[in-house]
Amino acid sequence: NAGVMQNPRHLVRRRGQEARLRCSPMKGHSHVYWYRQLPEEGLKFMVYLQKENIIDESGMPKERFSAEFPKEGPSILRIQQVVRGDSAAYFCASSYRGSENEQFFGPGTRLTVL
């Protein structure tokens, strides 16, 4: 019974490139959440998705960032034209039902922008 899976675990990009982070929720979970953890800081909510729908994107930067959770396949967090300030750990979580339910976290993707 696999937990939440994220890949890649480590990603290095040069400024201006695109970063694609993937998250496969736990089996049976249809709700996915993305969080960002800057170095030496806590985790900040970015976006909450249900299959094919964005429920809450109040924590997403207005530009360059987008997220999707298609009917088939993993959830994708996409960062276009990365800048050094995007360097962080990006965590994905999933829950069986909505945000009032227990969330389980993946191992994170550590993005480094050179």
Add this chain to the structure above:
Amino acid sequence: GIQVEQSPPDLILQEGANSTLRCNFSDSVNNLQWFHQNPWGQLINLFYIPSGTKQNGRLSATTVATERYSLLYISSSQTTDSGVYFCLGGGADGLTFGKGTHLIIQP
């Protein structure tokens, strides 16, 4: 959105000591979780506890929803308990992590 405050921000203890970590939240929550982020960065679920009391080995947690706080108790600390402890609070109106308590257990 909801505000979540954790205290203390840092805590250094000797092995074998007990500790209490606190999480205050600014509004009612439907979801309250405690996590341990180990030195490798992994987030380990400790408790899902929007109300009541739970225990798991040396760890226990209590949430008093009407007074908007939750407590995490660690008894007989071990060096492997070191790391950062986060609480996550919220519900349908959004989710917020506290800034964490950085715990160091010295041998």
